[in-house]
Amino acid sequence: MINADARWLRQARSRLRDADPVLARLIDDRPDFDPRAWMAQLPPMDLFGALLFQVAGQQLSVPATRRTLARIEELFDGRLPSAAELLNVEAGQLRAAGLSWRKVGTLRELAERIADGRIDPDGLSRLPDDEVIAELTAIPGIGPWTVQGALLIALRREDVVLPGDLALRKAVKAAYQLDHLPAEPEVLAIAEKWRPYRSLATSYLFSAAIEFSAAIEPAGAPTDAPLRERSTMAATRAGKGRPR
Structure with a gap:
């Protein structure tokens, strides 16, 4: 069958x-x-994790992205963090993991909006693609490519x-x-x-x-x-x- x-x-x-x-x-x-099949090669990701993955990979080679993600995972017991967990580490630790200060700022802004309720990941998951893109690209450092990747990875659109x-x-x-x-x-x-x-x-x-x-x-x-x-x-x- x-x-x-x-x-x-x-x-x-x-x-x-x-x-x-x-x-x-x-x-x-x-x-x-x-x-x-390619999704099975990725770490488990919710919407925040997929956006983190995409932001980390901006303007980096594939090997450099892998190294950065590995160092970020080391900060969080071998996995990608939730928004609240990311906010609980010093920005300097994220910078030391390989993120630029711009990317650190972008991810902390995203995490803050999720933490205080301005962004509701569950609510976003029920919106059409263009509305998800419009809401998330309002954050400096997040553009269409970043959100489109997250739509594929986390929301399986x-x-x-x-x-x-x-x-x-x-x-x-x-x-x-x-x-x-x-x-x-x-x-x-x-x-x-x-x-x-x-x-x-x-x-x-x-x-x-x-x-x-x-x-x-x-x-x-x-x-x-x-x-x-x-x-x-x-x-x-x-x-x-x-x-x-």
């Missing part, structure tokens, strides 16, 4: 294959691809695309045989045909990115500034292991 996840995946793949011949080729070339992610843009360029690196609006236009399964399509393209020789730069993750973003998640998605 086919379980609900298998039925969903079969339906989503069929829809994407019918909608986009490029994705049809990527899907057919990867018959055993599990789009959710099915229709998320990261148009500013450099690895994804390079994968789109290669897969669609473009003569230029697509900007965010072009990625979004291409991704329109993937609805309502843009997360799955993005997973396939991240998987393909690892195979394109110029798809991923060692510089790592983004700054949440347009056209300068990079991806730590692409390497994690492609089975590179836990980001430590």
